Amino acid sequence: MTVSEIIRKRCTIREFNDKKVSLDIITELLETSVWAPYHGISEPWRFMVFSENGMEKLIDMILQALSLPERKEYGENLKTYLRTVPVAIAVVGKLDRNQKIMDEVSASVSALIQNFQLAAWEKEIGVVWKTQSYMYAPQISKSLELKPDEKLAGVLLCGYFDKKPTERFRKSAASRTIFIKE
Numbered sequence: 431m432t433v434s435e436i437i438r439k440r441c442t443i444r445e446f447n448d449k450k451v452s453l454d455i456i457t458e459l460l461e462t463s464v465w466a467p468y469h470g471i472s473e474p475w476r477f478m479v480f481s482e483n484g485m486e487k488l489i490d491m492i493l494q495a496l497s498l499p500e501r502k503e504y505g506e507n508l509k510t511y512l513r514t515v516p517v518a519i520a521v522v523g524k525l526d527r528n529q530k531i532m533d534e535v536s537a538s539v540s541a542l543i544q545n546f547q548l549a550a551w552e553k554e555i556g557v558v559w560k561t562q563s564y565m566y567a568p569q570i571s572k573s574l575e576l577k578p579d580e581k582l583a584g585v586l587l588c589g590y591f592d593k594k595p596t597e598r599f600r601k602s603a604a605s606r607t608i609f610i611k612e
Contacts, residue, residue, distance in 0.1 A: 436548050441598060443556020446589030451516045451555060453481060456588070460519075462549040466542035474524035474535045475542055475583070478574060481517045488518055488585075491573035495564040516589040519546075520574060523583040539583045546586060556591040559584050 431439070456479055468474060480488040489512045493505055512518070523539040526532045547557045564570050565582045574582065 431552065433548075436551055440548055440551040441595050442558045443589070443591045443595070444558050444587075445591060445593065446514055446516055446556065446587075447592050449516070449590040451481070451589055453479065453517075455553060455555070456481075456517055456519070459546055459549045459553070459555075463542045463546040466538055466545050468538035469534045475539050476522045476580075478520040478522070479517065480520070485512065485515065485518060488520075489513070491570060492562075492564050494573065495567040495570035497567075500563065512587075515587045517587075519586040519588065521583045521586060522574070522576060522580050525579045525581050536583075543584060543586065550588060554590065555588055558587045560587060 460477060464473060464475070489509055492512070493501060493509065496505060496508075521539060521543060524535050526535060543559055547559065550557050561584050565584070570582060571580075576582065
């Protein structure tokens, strides 16, 4: 597949099969992903990879970060779902008081995550990028031992899958583009 084909075909996968994802493959995907662009900031990211029994640790962290009403409303369903996920990657980005730098970090980390999703798709590994309310709870930062200048950018849930979602439609770029020649 070409890069263009991977970009157009990749989609979010939320249901994974039981096939184990090798941590060597996850490492390879992360090594590819770090080639994301960044502007003068020395690679503003790091990762925590959870698999096997480590998934239970992540599940406990997430449940503790939920508010009591959230835990009551969907905690059990969330726990059941996360137990079907072979690998989860917490992607951590740097914080900065300078808004320009913070915007650049956010863009760089987002590009890194997209790189990961595309590289995973090439290997027929599905990914869903989660940005849930628990990410903003002080408890999750404490549980993940984030430094004061770090924030959780997202959790990537990864695994092999049996069923691709139906093809999706995108409006053409031409319908949203203005060309200015003079």
